[in-house]
Amino acid sequence: MTPLHISSFSRGDSGGNPAGVVISDRLPDPDTMQQIARELGYSETTFAAPQGGGWKVRYYAPVGEVAFCGHATIALGAALGQQNGAGRYDLHLRDDDITVEAMQVGTDWHAALQSPATWSKPMAEDLLLALLSYFGLSQDDLDPAFPPTLGFAGVRHGILALKDRSKLAAMSYPFDAMQALMLDHDLVTVSLLHFRSPRAITSRNAFASGGVVEDPATGAAAAALGGALVDLEWDGLQEGGQFSISQGEDMGMPSELTVEVTGTKGGSVRVSGAARWMNASQ
Template identity: 30%
Template structure:
């Protein structure tokens, strides 16, 4: 039997029941991939992060309920909170070894700052029936290796979307980011739909902001931006473009702590 500590943390949140919940599970080694996937499906959160100590660093993997992913922002933020508030109180920086390379997270008072690779995007031909799926006509469509990015005219249009999730699932990218210039006090707003990964709508998405940050930095001519992901739960991020990489800053709130016996 494996007895595994589990923490459930609301990431990119300053209060409970906001931001994006992630499970963080500490192991002495990674179990079989099929078992990790079953655990993530049982947790039934957008992401489950699996942590394995490795010297003064940690190895980190992320699973949605249906698949392993190469990068997850909110579950990395949650993992940093677990390390620095529960496993090693007083620690102010941690490096996670991951499929996306080493990811550094540092603590600043009540928040955490992640340093992530930026994502390159290009202008793209809109997927068939994109406007019908969204119920809105994009003013611009971009793509990176993971997602389409649909730029809409204003924040209210983004907030009011009620898209056809089944149609989005048929697109030839794993997810669809929708964004627009922000309404005060935000520089930009966004939403993220990834039904192909078992996530109809993700509450707050760090990975999407790895592309959104350089996009809006170029258009707004500023390198520090205040962003809001306008899901039902909602979440705030401070985004910075630093030396060609992206810093994402947010707070975390612990919801649950326990053990899983498998």
């Protein structure tokens, strides 16, 4: 039961978001999974075991279980592809059933997840004001084209869009206070975005709820954003289409996520990217 170390949504031989992947005949008990995730120290570690014709999957952050994690699903898909061949794999999560597709591109592995169902709604004023305070932002820093939003794709995310790229680059926050706020509001992450164009987005993602300051690539938040943009009828996405997210640049971990939507409100969202294997010391 040796963990694999795989970085998802990488750019070539660099960047991406590292995840632990443990594939075994049966899932370890919850305490063991938590201990492994804590020792690895990645934002999430995924555990998978055969179940029927698919795979039973659980995700653990260093401080607890997470219902769904995008980048760890991409890492798992790439690992299953390398071990069992390209194709689609059915995943039975704690709260949902989803799929991941493994694809080989030359010698590299890519994967694409289909998220749980999505929803979005306007962010409550009290939560918005607290987030602005913690990030050191004001209402004037927000992009008026994208309203502050709560998005869901397996887990809940806060989503704020900023007018100025430099404000995004300067992202910081008081960790303990943000962690408490996120837990109070059942937020797994908070995404700060900058729209370089309607379908090219730069993102940073706070993950204090999981015991990590920031994720360099966040597939679950990307799926939630896809659902929210469909709900907002953003740039014709109510007819379906795709957009890209660049993340991790300000951390020195450049990452690329491709997001595809059907245009159906509440529908599943496809999030894809490359995966690279890492050494245990990385």
